[in-house]
Amino acid sequence: MPELPEVEVVRAGLEPHVVGRRIASATVHSARTARRYEPGPAAMAAGLVGRTVKAVGRRGKYLWITFSDGGDLSALVVHLGMSGQMLVRDPAASAARAPSPHLRADITLTPDTTECHGGPVHVEFVDQRTFGWWLPAPFTRVDGTDVPVPVAHIARDPMDPLFDPAAVVRVMKTKHTEVKRLLLDQTVVSGIGNIYADEALWRAGVHGGRAADALSRPALTRIVEAAREVMADALAQGGTSFDALYVNVNGRSGYFSRSLNVYGRGDEPCPRCGSPVRRESFMNRSSYSCPRCQVRPRYRLR
DNA sequence: TATATCTCCTGCGGGC
């Protein structure tokens, strides 16, 4: 599932192929991909044609393409959801084969600046489970940084140079809710999904069901630092992949799933103490933890 | 206002 490291791999992979190129054609095949854009998929596609790409940005799990010509909608925000892929193809190769049944949108770009080398490229948005979306949007300034409006409510992620772990800990300390819930709350700290939340909590030795306001500041700091570490490690290995649902722009998978300590390893021995990893239901999804290293609190919130 | 739960969606795997 694309979390921060996976989205960063996609951003870094996309950037050299699209910056300096102009969108020659665009098609948004799925209304669901354009569900957040009121004018609809056809209008979205029409609005993209002729735009020149200046940069590819990211905050947390949100990706955006910035256009150099300004205008009202100067970014295309892309969220990969659970299964979205941004695949860079050779246009001739794309034309020669049958499109993916899960192709939701695609654009063809041609070189527009002298700094841009090579020929046209084709970018496909493939999304099996259709939780992903595209949304053209203007920029706004938040906390001294320009971000697209749909990203304005998203907190800085642990890979952001201006990320402030102490500020995140201060916010967490005020919340009377499970600490894992806060790790998944993108307005508190962004980029963390179910996999990295479980891995960070395991590294910090804290059960995700503990109330954030009942944890000490050092414990919360340990969790936030662990989240940063685990995502940096994952990024170094090209992201996590369990199946073909997460791939980079070339369609290749990352390797970090081999380094996961607890996520998806129910009943397997904890790498630290050997106790069988426990699987629990949390927020309608699975949580994995070590019963010895991460003692479950006696209380239950609510 | 803060927190918790529901809903959207598709494909895979297991059980019957």
Added chain:
DNA sequence: TGCCCGCAGGAGATAT
């Protein structure tokens, strides 16, 4: 073999 059900989970909407 075929059908049904549970599971996976990000994030906005809705409920408490």
